[in-house]
Amino acid sequence: MNSLIERAEALLPDVREKLNITWEDPGGDLHLAAVIAGGIAFMDRLAGRALSYDKGTAALSLLGNYCMYEQAGALDMFAENYRKLLITLNMDEMVIAYARDKAANEDTDV
Numbered sequence: 001m002n003s004l005i006e007r008a009e010a011l012l013p014d015v016r017e018k019l020n021i022t023w024e025d026p027g028g029d030l031h032l033a034a035v036i037a038g039g040i041a042f043m044d045r046l047a048g049r050a051l052s053y054d055k056g057t058a059a060l061s062l063l064g065n066y067c068m069y070e071q072a073g074a075l076d077m078f079a080e081n082y083r084k085l086l087i088t089l090n091m092d093e094m095v096i097a098y099a100r101d102k103a104a105n106e107d108t109d110v
Contacts, residue, residue, distance in 0.1 A: 008036035011053055011063070018064030019071065032067065039066035046086060047093040058089055 002010070012029060015036055021028070043063055044050050051059040062085060069078040079086060 004037045008033045035070045039063045
């Protein structure tokens with residue numbers, strides 16, 4: 001699996017688009033990649049697994065908003081303002097994990 005930094009760097013164009021960063025700024029990109037890495041760590045810990053941050057997913061949308069709040073110096077408000085969506089993401093991941101475990105147990109019971 002890719003390292004956290006590699007995953008963050010791969011998501012850099014999507015997050016730059018979300019934050020409407022249209023200018024070239026290598027130093028800013030290094031900082032933003034670190035912010036993205038922090039967001040990935042937060043989101044993956046919440047989900048209990050490494051999430052997919054493909055275009056159009058709730059995970060990518062929440063990650064972009066996490067980065068926006070971090071860039072604005074308001075990260076302490078992110079979890080409160082996005083509580084319902086974060087809880088939904090967590091519950092969705094719990095259902096996926098349950099279904100995966102149940103299927104694995106059914107395969108071994110045969």
